[in-house]
Amino acid sequence: MLKEVFEQAAAAINGAKSVVLTIHVQPDGDALGSLLAMYHFLRKSGKTTCATWGEPIKIPDQYKWLPEVANITNFESCIDADLLIALDCANEHRLGLMEQKLSSFKSIINIDHHVDNSSFGTINILDFSASATCEIVYELLKFMKADIDSDIASLLYTGIVTDTGRFQYQNTTAKTLRVAADLVDLGAVPNDIFKNIYENISFASLKLLAKVLGRAEYVKESGLVYSYILNEDLSKAGVSVADTENFIDYLRTAREASVAAIFKEMADGKLRVSLRSKGLVDVGAIAREQDGGGHRNAAGATLDMTIDEAAKWLSDRIKALHF
Secondary structure, three states: OHHHHHHHHHHHHHHOOEEEEEEOOOOOHHHHHHHHHHHHHHHHOOOEEEEEEEOOOOOOHHHOOOOOHHHEOOHHHOOOOOEEEEEOOOOHHHHEHHHHHHHHOOEEEEEEOOOOOOOOOOEEEEOOOOOOHHHHHHHHHHHOOOOOOHHHHHHHHHHHHHHOOOOOOOOOOHHHHHHHHHHHHOOOOHHHHHHHHHOOOOHHHHHHHHHHHHOOEEEOOOOEEEEEEOHHHHHHHOOOHHHHOOHHHHHHOOOOOOEEEEEEEOOOOOEEEEEEEOOOOOHHHHHHOOOOEEOOOEEEEEEOOOHHHHHHHHHHHHHHHHO
């Protein structure tokens, strides 16, 4: 099945003179890794290429070191091309403002591993068994006999190591580890990547993390451990919401936690919730109830609720679906 769509995608890429690459809003390591790996490959192949996503571009500190990251362009100047490639995006809505531009493209290649992908592309490369979109991109580049240099290898390794929780989540398979080993052989340096992502938090962010952990609450009936971040917290600390991406991993370590959640206040007063599960609870299914998305063990959604309402709603959904 993948061979057939790989052939279609390779033909579309080889036939295009210009390509726009995009990912979901509020991108994580897998989105950025797959975006920049494809960007680097296409530029080396002589294509006119633009990399973007559908909101103002802000690169989290832990990803500012990524090769090619300085070449990401604001979406308004990145919409004219023969081909659009959307990476790590389950549906059109997660493209943000780029969703409005989809009709501008005759061909769209949709590369993703989320089980709820809406198949919005004209060519859909979907592998729900893959640990990360970067794993699929690696297979596509191998199929196309691409020159996978150390920069591409580092970018793809970044996406895999972050989407597997450092190879700890249930989506880590034997194939995932074989791909990671291949990428190390091709020049990815695990220790350097680990330090850049996981040992690259500012002292201000560390102080904010202490505050967030100090607020943590445990709901025994559902196994929910949660905390929250207010806009006021960010402004006082002088950090961005992107700098808090890994905070939830600390909540997830609690022995009592079946589900960990962090509610983040947005500018419009709504809450962005990040969810992590240890496997029993399908947080992706819960997130989709609020037009969010993700995987069984990692997901997110936007909620028009207060923090207390959101915590109660989430706890009730966990109990109703899983206990």
